[in-house]
Amino acid sequence: MTLQILVGTMALVANVAFANDRPVVLEENQTVVQVNGVVCSFCAYGAEKALSKIDGLDHTEFGNGVLIDIGAHRITLALQPGAKIPLRDIYQRIVKAGYDPITFHIRSVGTLERFGDRLLLRDANSGQIFAIAGGEMTGVRDGATVSVQAHLSASQIPELGESDVVEVSIDRLIFDAQGHSEDG
Numbered sequence: 207m208t209l210q211i212l213v214g215t216m217a218l219v220a221n222v223a224f225a226n227d228r229p230v231v232l233e234e235n236q237t238v239v240q241v242n243g244v245v246c247s248f249c250a251y252g253a254e255k256a257l258s259k260i261d262g263l264d265h266t267e268f269g270n271g272v273l274i275d276i277g278a279h280r281i282t283l284a285l286q287p288g289a290k291i292p293l294r295d296i297y298q299r300i301v302k303a304g305y306d307p308i309t310f311h312i313r314s315v316g317t318l319e320r321f322g323d324r325l326l327l328r329d330a331n332s333g334q335i336f337a338i339a340g341g342e343m344t345g346v347r348d349g350a351t352v353s354v355q356a357h358l359s360a361s362q363i364p365e366l367g368e369s370d371v372v373e374v375s376i377d378r379l380i381f382d383a384q385g386h387s388e389d390g
Contacts (some may be wrong), residue, residue: 228278229341230377232313232355236263237291239281239360241306250274256303260296262289288331293372297363307360312336312374315353318346326371327354339375346379353380 225385254272267284300307316329325338356374
């Protein structure tokens with residue numbers, strides 16, 4: 207009996223520990239937030255209720271625009287096409303619900319622009335601007351239109367003003383204007 211409990215506990219811990227290692231794959235108009243603390247359906251309900259009131263959600267997706275995966279500790283938000291990602295509002299609602307946002311994953315189609323030593327991505331639909339970490343994208347020229355999946359640390363968000371630019375790290379180049387893609 208003790209051995210069964212020990213094995214069961216180890217399996218649960220392993221599932222929780224490795225759930226965050228699953229790759230994040232975004233569809234267009236989605237944002238995923240990696241969170242700590244959402245571990246049961248009751249937790250998920252509270253977070254979902256708080257997040258479902260965000261402006262710009264597409265309530266036709268997931269029933270109310272919010273999908274919570276308690277196994278992976280991820281919250282997926284479906285946004286209306288052309289809506290800016292309300293990073294600060296999302297962050298504040300997650301914290302107010304009692305959880306800890308860690309990483310935001312975004313997908314954006316836009317144009318790369320050089321501003322001094324910074325490389326910026328201006329989203330073609332919303333106009334939202336993201337700074338590319340490191341200031342470069344290998345093999346892609348300034349002025350190119352690209353579709354990317356990227357992530358940013360949630361720790362940037364509490365200090366953001368309304369017009370501040372967040373720095374993102376590119377996870378995947380989905381395509382560029384020449385039709386090149388990482389997917390083939």
